[in-house]
Amino acid sequence: MSVREDFFDTSISRDFFASICGDLLGEGFGREVYACAINPDIVIKFETRARSFQNVLEHEVWEQVCHTALAKWFAPVVDISPCGTVLLMRRxxxxxxxxxxxxxxxxxTDMKTENWGMLDGNPVCHDYGITISNFSIKKTRKAVWTKPPAKVRN
Structure with missing residues (x-):
């Protein structure tokens, strides 16, 4: 399923998508991530699976950490649509x-290198829709980074 092909199926919605969304930057289990054509500092994350709720979880996690010392480890969420299907995040x-x-x-908990990026010179997690465990844990742990498996395209 592709956001561009499956959800933007009228001329107005296709024009809107083309005006707002730039290149496809990545896709995962339940989302597609696009560059924002009108603001290069933002990405647009679209949910592509029913009952995935990764955008909602990322938004809720960000709301919990944004005013704490943990905020420096997370790419900030800028906004979320009312139903949670579209999320704007710092690129x-x-x-x-x-x-x-x-x-x-x-x-x-999910230490794939593809879940992390650099923001303002600092490492941050930019895919934390399913990678967080317990917020009460204050410890650090040794990071054992894994590379994601190669994607197979049919």
């Missing part, structure tokens, strides 16, 4: 070798 850049930290807060 990160791909980290260079050696830029990812040796230790991260223990609440991060």
């Amino acid at each position: 990160t850049m791909v980290p260079r070798p050696g830029e990812l930290p040796d230790k991260v807060p223990a609440l991060f």
Whole structure:
């Protein structure tokens, strides 16, 4: 399923999509992420699976951490649509070798390098819709970074 093909099926909605969304930056289990054509500092995340709720979870996580010391580890959520199907987030850049930290807060559970990026010179998690465990954990742990498996296209 592709957001562009499956959800924007009228001429007005296709024009809107083309005006707002730039390149497809990535896709995962339940979302597609696009560059924002009108603001290069923002990405647009679209939910592509029913009952995925990754956007809603990211928004809720950000709301919990945005005024705490943990905020520095997260790419900020800018806004979310009323139903949660569209999320705006600060755009990160791909980290260079050696830029990812040796230790991260223990609440991060999915340590794929593709879930992280650099924002204002700091490493941040930009895909935390399903990668967080317990917020009461205050410890750090050694980060064992994994590369995602190669995507197979049919």
